[in-house]
Amino acid sequence: MAKKKVIKRKTSTKPTSKRSARKKTVTKKTVKSTKPQGKQRLQKVLAAAGIDSRRNCEELILDGAVRVNRDIVDELPAFVDPQKDVITVNGKRIKFADKVYFLLNKPKGVICTNSDPQGRKKAIDLIDCDQRIFCVGRLDIDTIGAIVLTNDSELTNRLTHPKFELSKTYEVKLKGRIDGDAIEKLKKGVWLSEGKTEKSAVKVIRRSHTESVLQIVIRQGLNRQVRRIMARVGFKVKSLKRTMIGNINIKGMRIGQYKKLTISQVNYLKKITSK
Numbered sequence: 001m002a003k004k005k006v007i008k009r010k011t012s013t014k015p016t017s018k019r020s021a022r023k024k025t026v027t028k029k030t031v032k033s034t035k036p037q038g039k040q041r042l043q044k045v046l047a048a049a050g051i052d053s054r055r056n057c058e059e060l061i062l063d064g065a066v067r068v069n070r071d072i073v074d075e076l077p078a079f080v081d082p083q084k085d086v087i088t089v090n091g092k093r094i095k096f097a098d099k100v101y102f103l104l105n106k107p108k109g110v111i112c113t114n115s116d117p118q119g120r121k122k123a124i125d126l127i128d129c130d131q132r133i134f135c136v137g138r139l140d141i142d143t144i145g146a147i148v149l150t151n152d153s154e155l156t157n158r159l160t161h162p163k164f165e166l167s168k169t170y171e172v173k174l175k176g177r178i179d180g181d182a183i184e185k186l187k188k189g190v191w192l193s194e195g196k197t198e199k200s201a202v203k204v205i206r207r208s209h210t211e212s213v214l215q216i217v218i219r220q221g222l223n224r225q226v227r228r229i230m231a232r233v234g235f236k237v238k239s240l241k242r243t244m245i246g247n248i249n250i251k252g253m254r255i256g257q258y259k260k261l262t263i264s265q266v267n268y269l270k271k272i273t274s275k
């Protein structure tokens, strides 16, 4: 059987802080590399408690900031039972925050990542919430409309997994009059650098000589997919709005407005990703 990889931080000759010097005197937990039943990956548990992203939680673990039942765990993989184990980060016991779910009508000029070196406005900043939330998937900076934000990393991972292919409905305004030929191509899928896109449902809302407005429903979530498929059939996008995620829509919501998802909407998202 192939040996599982254990990730360890390289030990430097010089301790970088008092904490890393102190670390040497305490017990270190033995790391098992196969996932025991009923246990979860430590970084996943930390992320679910709102500490940071999974990636950054891995860093915290490797830095020796995390203890499980008083023992430092600084190797990966590491598995814990969040119900039984006492987990601390920098000496503070982690707490599991209540799950929150919001639907935002994202304005233009707002980004969907949680950190931005350019200091642009972030979707998370538009929501008054004490929990560490993040966007489920992405809308590009110029696109407006429906985006879900939550602290539920489990649901986020499932909703963004290609396997579930949740439908997303967009209203797209194009420069010029789109013809039947181009619409057929969009329906069948077009070639992008990632391969041929899946079929989509396309409806003309209105069109004139100068402008066309389409409704398009796609299930894939390629980067800037709508703009790129429109460019592929020769049309420039004047504006793009996501009106629905699955059956959850932003009808009646002002741009920049957000609301909590109802229990039935949350259950709907959980149900469609449970198969």
Ligand code: URA
Pocket (backbone or CB within 6 Å): 138, 139, 140, 141, 143, 223, 224, 225, 226, 227, 228, 240
């Ligand atoms: N397609 C795009 O081009 N942009 C988005 O934000 C979403 C889908």
